[in-house]
Amino acid sequence: MQSFAYAAPETVKQALDVLAEHQSAGRRVQVMAGGTDLLVQMRTLDGSPRTIVDIKKLAETNRLDVGASEIYIGAAIPGAELSASKPLAVCLPGLVEAMDLIGSTQIQGRASLGGNLCNASPAGDTIPALVADAGVCVIATPGGQRELPVEQFVVGVGKNALKPGEFLLGIKFKRPAARTGDAYLRFIPRTEMDIAVAGAGVSVTLDAKGVCTAARVAIGAVAPTVILVPGAAKALIGSSLDDKALDAAGAACSAAASPISDKRGTADYRRKVVAVLCKRATKIAAERAKETR
């Protein structure tokens, strides 16, 4: 019978080898970054023995680069570190805020952006922001690496596109163009420490006259997965983000949503709220776009 084991590889190859050995032997193995979801799930949902592969000792999962053309965020970097990065706050403030909304100070000390994405909760706060910012997953595979846009990475409730033997190294972005801003807003019934009833991530690019030239809108907690809403982006592009364009974008979000009713809110309520969040997040993103060169 398999017993619990812990491995903390120091190279990507070692990590892939551990995953491959377990896979071929039919033994359970699970990758861990911050552990704030994994350890709770292991204690409360499924406590079956496994080997835990801690990826916090890898250079590739700890690297944070805000370069001239590309931004890279290692999968294991905790929220506290992302919030402390000034260059990241300049380029992707909406993403940093989305990460910072998750849990308490204690959780921020451990929980990672990569883990929030891999956990693939419909209400995961970073995911709409990652999709709006056109994040691309960099995945370690036995053959090397592959890349996958974030909106294709989450494939179902708690399900991601990683194949056995693979793990997430990090997420990369093109450095936002001039006059680009992003924002993420969620609705919760209190001010802190809760799970989104609905959420919206928006990125917009404006021209010198304030006309929207590019946009991405993603909504969370209103469908089995976070979804990109091209109809909302279409409503914004070409407009000066006036009320009419914002209303149309909001309506596109409501139409794209397929929410459930649960203790956090009814389906109807979520459909309404997601439109409001889209409009408000777009306004914030537009203000930020005006502030950047």
Next chain:
Amino acid sequence: MSKVHVETRINGERMEFLCEPQQSMLDVLRDNLRLTGTKEGCATGDCGACSVLLDGRLVCSCLMLAVESGGHELTTIEGVARGDELHPIQRKFLEHAALQCGICTPGFIVAAKALLDENPNPTEEEIRFYLAGNLCRCTGYDKIIRAVQDAAKTLRGEAA
């Protein structure tokens, strides 16, 4: 089941222990090392009673495997006082009666220390947000906030 040998530093002292790979830091602190000042409330990272500092950063010891502490530095509530002398935060919790049953208190003090180490002059709102991951079901929080504010003042050298 094979145990893992871990070498770490806790409250400034080199420590070694054997633990199960899946054992939490909290369980090892309490059950193996008999450092029972750190409390278990929820064991799911919601209540903050098990707060410790890992390399100076505030974390829940229930959401960390003990094996992960290898090569790192932990500070627990036992490491907050200086010998027999209470830390100003501890003293102010007593003076303000910022505790009743006391289960949450070690976590609050460790978290308050982390806050005041990085921000010596927080606003009330900053204190409330920073400590939002520490739950107290007795005090209603107000006395805790006052104690932290007063401790901050003392640490800044502004008043006794």
